Amino acid sequence: MRMRRLTGLTWGLLLACTFGLAQSGTDTLIQATKDWLKNSSLGAREELNASMDGRSLITTPAGDVLSKERLAPSDASQPVQKLPTMDLDSPIARVFGETGVVMSRLKPSEGPALNATFVFVNRQGAWKLVAVQLSPR
Numbered sequence: 050m051r052m053r054r055l056t057g058l059t060w061g062l063l064l065a066c067t068f069g070l071a072q073s074g075t076d077t078l079i080q081a082t083k084d085w086l087k088n089s090s091l092g093a094r095e096e097l098n099a100s101m102d103g104r105s106l107i108t109t110p111a112g113d114v115l116s117k118e119r120l121a122p123s124d125a126s127q128p129v130q131k132l133p134t135m136d137l138d139s140p141i142a143r144v145f146g147e148t149g150v151v152m153s154r155l156k157p158s159e160g161p162a163l164n165a166t167f168v169f170v171n172r173q174g175a176w177k178l179v180a181v182q183l184s185p186r
Contacts, residue, residue: 089132090134100177103117106181147171
């Protein structure tokens with residue numbers, strides 16, 4: 050009987066820890082998305098370069114595809130393309146190993162709401178953005 054309780058307690062703790070780690074991973078992923086949105090509206094070149102994979106692709110609502118270099122050029126003499134200020138609305142995040150996905154509606158400061166999908170990879174403990182798909186609702 051005592052062994053059964055100990056086994057049950059062990060499984061309960063294991064499940065609680067696993068859920069806690071998963072929740073922490075998705076919270077970090079949503080924060081990385083919020084930070085990227087803020088930095089893209091500010092035109093914060095250094096922060097964008099630090100948070101994006103060099104091969105990142107962004108698809109705009111009009112269907113244009115931007116590379117990371119086109120959005121935030123490493124050449125400081127080239128301007129950073131700023132996006133309008135946008136807020137996440139009811140984001141859903143999932144972590145699959147070293148890959149993270151955030152899907153959400155975006156509420157821009159101007160214009161209609163958008164649907165958005167953000168894809169990240171975890172590199173050395175930090176989430177790096179690799180793809181964004183923005184589309185009309």
